[in-house]
Amino acid sequence: MVSRKKKPTNSDPAHDVLGYDRQQLDAIFKPENVAVIGATERPGSVGRTIMWNLVSNPFGGTVFPVNPKRPNVLGIKTYPSIGEVPAEVDLAIVVSPAPSVPGIIRECVEAGVLGAIIISAGFKETGEEGARLEEETLREARKGRMRIIGPNCLGVMNPLGGLNATFAGSMARPGNVAFLSQSGALLTAILDRSFQENVGFSNIVSVGSMMDVDWGDLIYYLGDDPKTHAIVVYMESIGDPSSFLSAAREVALTKPIIVIKPGRTEAASEAAASHTGALTGSDEVLDAAFRRSGVLRVDTISELFNMAEVLGKQPRPKGPRLTVVTNAGGPGVLATDALITGGGELTEISPEAMEELNAILPGPWSHGNPIDILGDADPERYAKTLEKAAEDENSDGLLVILTPQDMTDPTETANALVPYARSTKKPVLASWMGGQEVAGGVSILNGAGIPTFDYPDTAAQAFNNMWRYTYNLRGIYETPELAEDEAVDRERAREVIEAARESGRTLLTEYESKELLAAYGIPTVETRVATTEDEAVRAAEEIGYPVVLKIHSETITHKTDVGGVRLNLPDEAAVREAFSTMKSRVTSEFAESDFLGVTVQPMEKLDGYETILGSSMDPQFGPVLLFGSGGSLVEVYRDRALALPPLTTTLARRMMERTRIYEAFAGVRGRGPVDRKELARLLVRFSQLVVEQPWVAELDINPLLISEDRFLALDARVVIHDPETPEQQLPKPAIRPYPNQYVTKGETNEGEEFTVRPIRPEDEPLMVKFHESLSEQSVYMRYFHMMRLDQRTAHERLTRICFIDYDREMALVAERVNPETGEREIMGVGRLSRHGFVPGEAEFSVLIADPFQRKGLGTLLLERLLEVGRAEGLSRITAEILMDNRPMQKISRNCGFTLHRDLEEMVVKAELDLRQPQAV
Incomplete structure (x- = not known):
């Protein structure tokens, strides 16, 4: 009982990303007819340059100038308005003044134009009035299905298709690298340089202020373009972080995305913000975001294009170990310094490789890495050395260096290396040092x-x-371990936060903070509240001396600043004295209501590592996690790593690995090793707390005591957002958290109970077993062709199935516990995939394991998908079903879908308008 989605042009059919045969952005990148609104004959004007670029670079279509004041432009008949153009127009290029643009876009929508490039400036970069014009323009576009690039941009080039819809001076050379730039001036400079360097492009886009089409839209589109092999980006502001991260994470798996983002210094950040009219966040957080999405960030323009070439031509190394082959010592040392400084490692030559190298190299060779094969190395010595070095299992990549010496033949050496470089699965790089002598x-x-x-x-x-x-x-696509959340009590966490909100507070007490942590299974030190001296003494005696006293207050943030922490109190007298002193100091320096008593805790032995685990808000990315060395000198050591929530166990481990203290967790100076797997699960639960409790603004555990036998939050501080903040205005995570709201129960028509829940990365092993249960008929009905089991269960494929962002796709699995084995198993999968460039539309697919077919599971999954679609604001859901798949057709019809036979494609097309009222 299955249905399937239409296979996209450049994608595995299992990936479930559906687009139309002619995507909306094709109207911009591959138009058949183009109108230039504001075309003119005036020399040096933008309108004239764009017209000339379009007509002098044949893209296979017709250009229609629109100008009510001229009869023709460049000898081409003009039209007074877009509505009077006597043909369907795909792309409108607007060069008219900003105040006229909303009206122009309205006319374009009425004329059925699908794409626009707004060259005009004068929008949000100019202030409040410009921002209003931008909003009005976008409202007009949304009345149709128009997509817009710009405003305030240079335009778009498709050199492979002959389209030059820019006012740049020349058409770029054709190539396989797409270049997206937020700076028109930089784009033209790189374009000019590209002719000298013989660099070609598949597409060039000046994005402008990204009123509509943003980084995410462009990355998705270019990710599906078979002629684009790499995407390079000059970025001044990230725009919509969720859109960018979602698209980049998906596309980076198959195509490298390399970004240069100025603003590492505070001065540069301010300049970029002023230039683009957009806010910029912490550069350190931006690095964390790029890591999380698989984007490579570089620091120079030359690196930007070097890396596009390198990643496009060479296999990716499995690790950081590089083998250097050189005919001179100095260049090898330079390479080593750069490698080690940048975090790489020299390959430790294996005994087998060492023996083979000794057999082919002269006695004085370096006998180590870099492999110095001496200045008299001929092409044969180079080739044999590269062959043996590539076979070394310790090596992840190779760098071959040549310096021109009297005995050196740079050209023949290059010829000798070519076959060996192609035969290895490891990347091979070269440095031929010199000028004309090595050019060949x-x-x-x-x-x-x-x-x-x-x-x-x-x-x-x-x-x-x-x-x-x-x-x-x-790290993104490595299958994580399942971090079970049975210990998580979300309702208790909400109660703690709600109590503080109802009292008008933004600061939780220490006791409340630890209650919040405990609700997410984070171990906390025993803490009791005492409002009087007698209560404090009684609590201390029950806990056992020595104890710690801390101020219990709803208003004082940092207790140590007011002497609000007393350690190692050995007896009743010390407890009474500490209580009295704290009360006296607080009531004298603050109001009497600021002192509510004390908390009493056992005096824990600090026999572990003091770490900090925290979360704070970034203006662009929402909550950001921090982990590192803790204690009172946390700001001094600055040993920390940042990450975006939510985490998986893999991402949690990667976060910890970026700190220096992580090395100590293996055990040092007599201390046993820390249970790093359990620590990763703790970080996962902490990240769940941060994203599932949106009222939390700041959260610090300092110190989080870590030792070989326990983890313990000794102190915690939680700040929540102003209780008066409307809930819809609370900051949202840049990466959508697991949608727990869609977890429901169900049962088959035979009464067997199961859980329906969104899929998660940890489900990959279960999905392997699920596919093992499918018959050939089920596979054919779902994918419209046969697919071998090893293809369906390949890790690279299942990552696309299980690792979804819950925005572009939503997959639900029906899961049960097998009564015979006691193990969890997936019974069926239902999926909603948004149409890539059509807001509000998605396609569904359902696949049920053979043992569970004809038990009502397909109907239930489709009904749940429709509920999710409505909750997600979708307006239309479609599907394509094989004509032989009558059970799926029946289910679709029963769920309200209208079915249409397509005899040309031999499918039944199902369609449901979710805006129509549900049948009762």
Whole structure:
């Protein structure tokens, strides 16, 4: 009982991303007819330059100038308005003054135009009135299905298709790299330079202020473009973080995305914000966001295009170990310094490889890495060394360095390396140092797909970028362990926060903070509240001396600043004295109502590592997590790592690995090793707290005591948002958390109970077993063709199925506990995938394991999908079903779908308008 989605042009049919045969953005990148609104003959004007670029670069369509004041432009008949153009127009290029643009877009929508590029400036970058114009323009576009690039942009180029819809001076060379830029001036400079460097592009986009089409839209579109092999981005502001992260995370798995983002310094950040009219957040947080989405960030323009070439031509290294082959010692040392400084490692040559190298190299060779094969190395020695080095299982990549010496033949050496470089699955980079003498060898290597660098340190830096890119992607898509959340009491957490809100507070007491942590299974030190001296003494005696007293207050944030923490109190007298002193100091410096008593805790032995675990708000990305060395000198040591929530166990481990204290967790100076797997699960639960409790603004556990036998939150501070804040205005995580609201119960028509819940990355092993239960007929009905089991269960494929962002796709699984084995198993999967470029529309698919078919499960999953669709604000859901798949057709009809036979494609098309009232 299955239905399937239409296979996209450049995608595995199992990926479930549906687009139309002609996507909306095709109207911009591949138009058949183009109108230039504001076209003119005036020399030097933008309107004239765009007209000339369009007509002098044949894109296969017709150009219609629109100008009510001229009979023709460049000898081409003009039309007074877009509505009078005598053909369907795909793309309108608008160069009219900003105040006229909303009306122009209204006319375009009425004329059925699907795409627009607004070149005009004068929008939000100019202030409040410009922002209002932008909002009005977008409202008009939304009345139809128009998508807009700009305003305040240079335009769009598709060199492969012959489209130059820009006012740049020249058409770019065709190539396979897409370049997106938020700076028109930088774009033109790079375009000019590209002719000297012989660099080509598949598409060039000046994004402007991203009124409508943003980074996410463009990355998705170019990700589906088979002619684009890599995407490079010059970014000044990230725009909608969720859109960018969602698209980048998905596309980076198959195509490298390299970004240069200025603003690492405070001064640069301010300049960028002023230039784009957008807010910028912490640069450290931006780095964390790029890591989380698999984007490679570089620091220079040359790196931007170098890495696009390297990642496009060479396999990705599995790790950071580089083998350097050189005919001179100095360049090898330079490469080593750059490699180690950048976080890479030199390969430790294996005994087997060492033996083979000794057999082919002269006695004085370096006998280590870098492998110095001496200045008289001929092409054969280079080739044999590369062959043996590539076979070394310890090596993740190779760098071959050549310096021109009297005995060196750069050209023949390059020829000798080509076949060996192609035979290995490891990346091979080269540095042919010199000028004209090595030019022939450089040309041969580049032609063979071996990136060649002028200097060895630049090559080593490129390798570091390569393995880091691979490392980040692996962290995103590595199947995590399941962090069971039976201990999580979300209702109790909400009660704690609600009590503070109802009293008008933004600060939780320490006792409340620890109650909140405990609700998410985070171990806290025993804490009791005492409002009088006698109560404090009684609590201390029950806990056992020595004890710790801390001020219990709803208003005092940092207790140590007012002497509000007393440690190691040995007896009743000490407890009474501490209580009295604290009360006296607080009531003298603050109001009497600021002192509510004390908390009493056992004096824990600090026999572990003091760490900090916290969360704070970033203006762009919402909640951000921090982990690192803690204690009173946390600001001094600054040993910390940032990450965006929510975490998986894999991402939690990666976060910890970026700190120096993590190395100590293996056990040092007589201390046993920390249970790092359990610590990762604790971080996962902490991240759940942060994203599931949106009223939490700041949360610090400092110190979180970590030792070989326990984890313990000794102190906690929680700040919540102003209780008067409307809930819809609370900051949202940049990455959508697991949607617990869609977890429901169900039962088959035979009474067997199961759980319906959104899919999660940890489900990959269960999905393997699920596919093992499918018959050939079920597979054919779902995918419209046969697919082998090993194809369906490949990790690369299942990552696309299980690792979803819950915005673009929502997948529900029906899960039960097998009564015979006691193990969890997936009975069926239902999926909603949004149409990539059509807001509010999605397609559904349902696949039921053979043992559970004809038990009502398909109907229930489809009904749940429709409930999710309504909750997510979808307006229309569709599907394509094989004509032979009558059970799925019946289910769809019973759920309210209208069915239409498509005899040309031999499918039944199902469609449901969710805006129509539900049948009662």
